[in-house]
Amino acid sequence: MNILLKSAKIIAPNSEYHQQIKDILIKDGIISKIDNSIATDKDTKVISYDNLHVSEGWFDSSVSLGEPGHEERETIENGLKTAGLSGFTGIAVNPNAYPIADTNADIGFLKAKASGNATNLYPIGALTIKSESVDLAELFDMKNAGAVAFGDYQQPISNPNLLKIALQYTQNFDGLVLSFPQENKIAGKGIVNEEANGTKLGLKGIPALAEELQIARDLFILEYSGGKLHIPTISTAKSVSLIKDAKAKGLDVTCSVAIHNLILTDDALIEFDTNYKVLPPLRTQKDTEVLIKALKEGIIDFVTSDHNPLDTELKKVEFDHAAYGTIGLESAFGALQTVVSTEKAIELLTSGKLRFGIPSEKIKVGSNANLTLFNPDETYTFENNHILSTSKNSAFLGENLKGKVYGILANNQLLVK
Numbered sequence: 225m226n227i228l229l230k231s232a233k234i235i236a237p238n239s240e241y242h243q244q245i246k247d248i249l250i251k252d253g254i255i256s257k258i259d260n261s262i263a264t265d266k267d268t269k270v271i272s273y274d275n276l277h278v279s280e281g282w283f284d285s286s287v288s289l290g291e292p293g294h295e296e297r298e299t300i301e302n303g304l305k306t307a308g309l310s311g312f313t314g315i316a317v318n319p320n321a322y323p324i325a326d327t328n329a330d331i332g333f334l335k336a337k338a339s340g341n342a343t344n345l346y347p348i349g350a351l352t353i354k355s356e357s358v359d360l361a362e363l364f365d366m367k368n369a370g371a372v373a374f375g376d377y378q379q380p381i382s383n384p385n386l387l388k389i390a391l392q393y394t395q396n397f398d399g400l401v402l403s404f405p406q407e408n409k410i411a412g413k414g415i416v417n418e419e420a421n422g423t424k425l426g427l428k429g430i431p432a433l434a435e436e437l438q439i440a441r442d443l444f445i446l447e448y449s450g451g452k453l454h455i456p457t458i459s460t461a462k463s464v465s466l467i468k469d470a471k472a473k474g475l476d477v478t479c480s481v482a483i484h485n486l487i488l489t490d491d492a493l494i495e496f497d498t499n500y501k502v503l504p505p506l507r508t509q510k511d512t513e514v515l516i517k518a519l520k521e522g523i524i525d526f527v528t529s530d531h532n533p534l535d536t537e538l539k540k541v542e543f544d545h546a547a548y549g550t551i552g553l554e555s556a557f558g559a560l561q562t563v564v565s566t567e568k569a570i571e572l573l574t575s576g577k578l579r580f581g582i583p584s585e586k587i588k589v590g591s592n593a594n595l596t597l598f599n600p601d602e603t604y605t606f607e608n609n610h611i612l613s614t615s616k617n618s619a620f621l622g623e624n625l626k627g628k629v630y631g632i633l634a635n636n637q638l639l640v641k
Contacts, residue, residue, distance in 0.1 A: 226251050227638055228264050229597070230272040235279040235570050236587045248278065250593040253636030258589055271638070273630050275601055277566075280584060281313025281594040281634055282573040284553065285480055286456055286528040288377065290614075292333065293322025298533040298614045300337045300345065306612040308343040308639040310553040311573070311596040311629040315343060316580055318377035319350040326350035326361040328369035335370045342637035346372045346582060351390060351401065357382045360390060367397055372580045373454065375402025378503050378548065380438055382408065384445060391451030400452045400580065403442045405463065406504065410434035415544060417505040421490040427543065430505050432460040439463050443470045446477060454579060455479040457530055459504035461514035468523045478579050479523075481515050482530035483559050484550055484619050488512075492619075498539045498546035499619045502530075516563050519572065526576040529556040533615035550619040555606050557598065558625025566600040566627070597630040597640065604628070 229248040234241040247262040248255060264270055287307065290297030298306075307315045317334060319325035325334065331347045338345035349366035353359045355376035363374050374394065381387045381403050390401050411434040416422040418429025439455060443466060446453045455467065458479050467479050484502060489509050492500045500506060518524045532549030539546050552559075560569045577584050585594035604610075606620045631640030 225636060226268040227633065228262060228268050228270045229276065229278060230270055232276045232278040234587055235277055235567060237567065239587045241587060250633065253593055255587070255589055255591050255593050269638070271597070271640070273597065273599065275599040276630070277598050277600055278587070279570045279596050279598070280574050280587060281632060282311045282596050283314040283577045283582060284312050284529050284531065284556070285316045285526065285576040285580060286318060286530045287315040287553065288318045288320055288532040288549070290533060291321060291337070296535050296614070300334070302614055304338060304341045304343040304345060305639070307553050308632045309612055309629065309641055311557055311598060311632060312553065313343055313594050313596065313632050313634040314346060314577070314582055316346045316348050316372055318348055319355065320377040324350050324354050326353050326355070328362060328365040331366045331369035331371050342632055342634050342639040344635070346580065348373045348375055348402070350374070351376050351381065352386065355379045357386065360386065360393070363390070363394060363399060364397055367399055372582065373400040373402055375456070376404065378404055380404045380406045380408055384441060387442060388445050388449045391446060391449040391453065395451050398452070400454055402454050402456055405435045405438045405442070405455050405458055407434045407438040410437055415501065415505070416493055417490045417507050419490060419508055421493055425493055425496070427493070432462060432507070435460050435504055436462045436466060439466050443475065443477065446470070446475050447473065451476065453477045457482045457485065457504055457528065458524070459485045459507050459511060459515070461511050464514055464518040464523055471523070478525040480526050480528050480576070481519070481524050483527050483552060483556055484530070486512055486515055486527070486563055487559050487623070488619060496543050498541070498543055499550055499617050499621065501543060501546050501548055502550050502619065503548035519564065520568065525579065527560060527572045529553050533613050534617045535615055539617045550617055551611070551613045551615060552620070554610055554612055555618060555620040555623070555625060557629055558604070558606065558627045559620055559623065561600060561627040562625065593633050595633045597632065599628045599630065602626070602628040
């Protein structure tokens, strides 16, 4: 398949073509020519969009899909299509389907089911058996089957010795350990941020301390044991300072933040809309300001949509009983661009690859075409018709976003809207 991207502005700081408008010719999945103007023939498909921009393909480090076991929430096929049409050429999939992905057979199933799609699926294996924080899962076997990291999705490692052993053991094969930042004994029965808004609404609170205490514990263990630690979806100002200090010590730690925790605050809870029930909970305006500043300074390493599709039965219930989670792939780019520049947004949507051991394809002649196509300037209000997921539980409904994604070109496939 031959494809010509016509008059595309290239956003790639590590490329000689950065900020230049070029024609890009792709032949059989390989970038064969980049020039000011490239002639076409009848065998070449020409792609020309309004204000077309091109970057290295994006990567999301935390995506949940229902399959296997909860296909009513999302299938692998539609989830990968949604990711691609949202600009992502690769997604790391959490092990929270049913059964929990805690064996090499589970990882093999995910890889096989996702094979042949434009978007690559990279499985995260459960750190502990059934994500119960009791016994380590088959980490080495899952690594050999294709797992890119190990963690229990939204389940903290309650036993500190288990984290220590995991960090020590995974050093044998350069494994990455994920530790969800919440101390459940402090969080208790809380369901929203412990602040004035939650109190006014009569909703039990999860104090910032629950996150910060767990992070402090994990960093002490990392300093003792060594290894590679990633802390997903931090949400408080103090968490930022803890991780900043750990990095200054030279510890091998990274962290991410969910895009909804950057944009939305607990002010949104006033309507008791369960789409705003997420974990970690939406925090305060002060927290979001510190998180955004930390992104710009490089303390927070990358962002995630923390995409978690949930069916109506799990969301259209009383706030206390609703499940945690929001979808976020479709709104990720448009929301992120409301707080950072286009160039910074692209950096944050691609830099997670290095941490998860996923190769980056540069925009240059001879490279595999792994590209995201987008218009960074279009503004719109996010509505139901923008949702591509099977489940519709979006916290960004009604929000004003900036940036439209056209699709991706990856694995010798063009996937566009």
